[in-house]
Amino acid sequence: MSWPRRGGADGRGSGIGPADDRFTGRVTHVRDLSTLYRPESVAIIGASGTRGKIGNAVVRNIIESGYGGGIYPVNPKSDIIEGLKCYPSVSDIPGHVDQAVMCIPAPLVAEAMRECGRAGVKSVVTITAGFREVSPAGAKMEREIADIADEYGMNMMGPNCLGVMATHTPLNASFSDGFPLKGNIAFFSQSGALCIAIVDWGREQGLGFSKFISMGNKADLDEADFIADAAQDPETRVILLYLESIEDGQAFMKAAAEAAREKPVVVVKSGVSEAGARAASSHTGALAGADAGFEAAFKQSGVLRARAMEEQFVKAVAFAREGVLAGGRRVAIVTNSGGPGVMAVDAIEAGGLKVAAFSEETTATLKAGLAGIASVGNPVDVTGQASDLDYRVALESCCSDPGVDMLMTVLAPTAVLDSVAVAEHVLEVSRMYPETPVVASFTGGESVQEAIGILRAERIPCFQFPEAAVHCLYTMIEYQEVRRRLEKGKPLTFTGDAVRVQEVIDRVRSDGRSVMLGPEAMAVAEAYGISTVPSRLATSAAEAAEQAAEMGFPVVLKVASPEIIHKTDIGGVQLGLEDRSAVDRAYASIMEGAERGAKGARVYGVEVQKMFPSGQELIVGLSKNAEFGPLLMFGLGGIFVDLMKDVSFRLAEGLTDVDVSEMIRETKAYDLLGGYRGEAPKDMEAVEETVARVAQLARDFDEIEELDINPFFAYEQGVAALDVKITLSQKEDAGL
């Protein structure tokens, strides 16, 4: 059930590159979750006959869901539970047990799991709470049960979860109050409460699910495992996740990028507001908020991000219907009322879609087929006097126009209109034109409920107000672009002089520092092929003058101190020095400024740098992200870095040419580099290569905590790093 590609002869996999091996996550194979979703038999450890207890709810839910396999309640104190024979322990069960559901107190779980392992159980669903989420002792127990799962080669879901719901099996091995409708949305949630809420709400909204999973504490199975399985699952057409954290950033990205080639992956990541508390010494570190890593990871792995639960389900609904994706952005709108039509147009243009321009033929057909009062532009306004047949004419005409990629039907109830008949026309027309995605906005409550139900039953997205329907169309295009990006992107790798870099790092460390001096950082950049300005360390005025003469005037002098971050603020940068005596004076002035403005700072001398002409001022940087490793930043340099914050981020791991190109395009720097207002275009290729080389450096040297190339000048030909700052991780940390 992968998404067929428009124009491809074969619906499955055509045009897709090899599986995504850009990421280095621990998931090297997809875990086999068949015994989690489709077990031949289930044992409920801690089953109970007492209503209201979790061990009772699970047994009853399994029975009520219509599960066809063996159901074995386990409880040494009971003989029969809910009409089923009850066993004292798993090992007493006569048949083979595929899956065990744990509903016993936390301290008893480890022993029960060992027993399951010995009995050949393949999947354990640990509903039991009281682990990592409550105390360090709980965390220890949690590690223990994860190790047991590993030891016996079992999958373990949880602990502290709601259980597993698989509608196609069917199996409801959870203590949820309800069971979702059968459908093709897989939902994996880090919050059990949200699951309960959405089971309930989803039934109301007519949303159908394939898998419905509360992942709990993710001690063993985590989001990467669930995504990897769902990617291959023929019952699942779209994968939704609610995440508060990510266990293994690389594994997540690998699984998501592979899945997103096959079907949309939509994530709500909450907890975005928790600002990273770590003090950053670089621009990049300061500008990369807590969310920048997640945002970059989602972009690079092709994940569609939703900002709220409702938006996530709007996106899901866009993909729930079988069929091709939109071939383009041109939308035709058919409406019987002006207001909602105007709102649809607003939403279309705000979302980067286009109001289609009809062909002359279409306009003629509409004119011939509709009453004189109708407006045959786009939106087609069939007016409040329209019958369902007017809608039919308009819908068919629009779809037959080759300039129309997508169709939106807007309906406001009137006395003369049969909304159910309109819904049926929409269905028929959408079957006639299977390549044209169709959405609907039937405004009004009760009076259009039946019509909305008809559309939703066939998975045509239908909402009260136009905005959500337009968002469905938008997200189809968004997913098209994700796939294009994943298919097109090629990893960028370079070979640097790693030996030289390691030497510099060792020297800095042996000096007891974590901040590199300017010339050291320059040497590191050079070793990785990053174009830098000639730059040396001088420890006296005479030495500075000598070096300046060697590299040629004019030169720049900068204070060399790992402890002085904003050098200009204390007069630590002297520009345009034309001869030896100017260098002499500048040296003295810098030393005096450092003495006055940065008392106590270790000053190693000055950095003598050949003065380069001014180019387009940029910044390239990186800072270490807790979840996903080194995070690159690109943007406009100078004082505008902090003021405009017009910067973009990508992760170094798995970085492709498409990522780098898009990263630059996201900023206003892109317009300037292209040659703004008559200026000559700058060397975009060299800029891109520099970003990619910084990424390579970051991938090769885990010790680099932060890096700023600022300013970084782009010229018509070539680029130059004028100042490089590198901070290493604390040696203690590195040893951990």
Next chain:
Amino acid sequence: MSWPRRGGADGRGSGIGPADDRFTGRVTHVRDLSTLYRPESVAIIGASGTRGKIGNAVVRNIIESGYGGGIYPVNPKSDIIEGLKCYPSVSDIPGHVDQAVMCIPAPLVAEAMRECGRAGVKSVVTITAGFREVSPAGAKMEREIADIADEYGMNMMGPNCLGVMATHTPLNASFSDGFPLKGNIAFFSQSGALCIAIVDWGREQGLGFSKFISMGNKADLDEADFIADAAQDPETRVILLYLESIEDGQAFMKAAAEAAREKPVVVVKSGVSEAGARAASSHTGALAGADAGFEAAFKQSGVLRARAMEEQFVKAVAFAREGVLAGGRRVAIVTNSGGPGVMAVDAIEAGGLKVAAFSEETTATLKAGLAGIASVGNPVDVTGQASDLDYRVALESCCSDPGVDMLMTVLAPTAVLDSVAVAEHVLEVSRMYPETPVVASFTGGESVQEAIGILRAERIPCFQFPEAAVHCLYTMIEYQEVRRRLEKGKPLTFTGDAVRVQEVIDRVRSDGRSVMLGPEAMAVAEAYGISTVPSRLATSAAEAAEQAAEMGFPVVLKVASPEIIHKTDIGGVQLGLEDRSAVDRAYASIMEGAERGAKGARVYGVEVQKMFPSGQELIVGLSKNAEFGPLLMFGLGGIFVDLMKDVSFRLAEGLTDVDVSEMIRETKAYDLLGGYRGEAPKDMEAVEETVARVAQLARDFDEIEELDINPFFAYEQGVAALDVKITLSQKEDAGL
């Protein structure tokens, strides 16, 4: 039913300034709409006994709504309609008729209205369509009936409308299928279809309305009239409008600003995407999209803007409950589940609200009152094991904390929790702490419907997901700020040398131009007290050198031509000319450049300007807005104007000190002016005054179509306009 002010002794009007006389709209008195909403009797012109006809639906709706006044069907062909005596014409009705509802064909309306006028009818509701919306002939008929209404001193609503619904009267003189629930939201819509949809949807959502009006073509009564009446209406607590156009910009702003002092006014303005097609010759004109005028008008008149219908009703719900507004932004959250709690925190921080920090006392109370497993930080997580009594403890503790301004209750259904009981606790606690706004998010569908119903019945905002509930809290703060702005703002007026400006304008016009030469525009700016750089027109190299010597070197030369807009692009600007010979050479070079780069352009010579030191580069501009008159722009100057588009807009009419100050704060230029990274702060007062003086110039001279001061330099002391461009409206237009 105005909003009481926190801390004010008297709930009504305390602390409010005089009525808003900043705006010059035609509404000088509030129209009396009592006979529209509460007529003593209603005649239905074109009443019908045939089901399905509008003339029948209106009669039945009036009867079914429980209307207590006289109901007089009028139709010469019937004796009895729906059990009521029918009259051949209005003049045959024995009693007095307050209101007439027109359901007759368009060509008959004019005569019927005259008859109504003669019979002393006070309000006419013209449901009939077929006027301006269909043809020029219809537009003519529409003007005629508006004139008749005017002649007889009648109110006329419509034509082409749904009718009037007033729930408190009660009166449903419309052909709507349903009648909204009684409540305190007034809704005025430019789309009848949307009204029908929202009547229906509103019942489902439990939204209560006071007035529910489809304004139709607004030939007589328009949004300004409805707003002005609703502002004084004791049945109305919040005013909602759906607008596609605004009839009279000034009248709207005046009415809205007066209303917003008393109660929130929330607008959805659709059709925002229709880009203004007019070609603009100034930066300001180019940057002011079609929506900038509306956006500025809403800000300056205190209107809260919603981007979609659902958002509008979320905002409405925030104000529907009696009670004080929030005293601050600090929110306490009580939840029984982590996920929705985290989502609430995200929404709170994203919306500029704050997660409250509890006092030690509160923390102690929570610890003592809740089970050990509960988390007593904020959010207070009573956990999935909580009972309704745990909620009670937590809710009371939070509200009693002086550090808590607002309360949010989050609930996910569990087997052990009685959600109805929680709803009742929420109500009780909110009665105990009437100063603390309370919102709720009860996630889940059916299982929490009863609880949600209980909260909504008492007008406690309650939604499925946390985001909408947080938006309610946010909008309360938003409205507090609107009121503060309206109360604090003082109009800024100046007296300029209007005679001198008029002379320049006349001279330019008599020269057959609409674009002023640099020195002309400079003179206009000077006449209005705008600080400019000395600047003269020279028509020969010798004259230029002479003037330069007089004003003192160095100088700048700029080509003087109304047809050359981007002077630098053709080498038309020469900087830093230090002596007479440099001026000489520059003159020649400019003439040559103009000849080459702008062939055929009229060149009047050069502008000689004293060279000023570089300051913080800004832009101040104005362009004429179709709805609201002159629109001011402020932002960062230089090449960043177009690139960053970091500009803000306000309307010249009614401009206050608060508007100007906020306008500057909206841009990044504000940070730079404040003294960015160690630079000295610039003369903010002089910047503000310049903006206000440009506004005065625009108010005094309708002829000015566009104006750019670019660059405009701000110094530590004072400011200077280095280049002023002024374009006049075409003389033909001005004469219209």
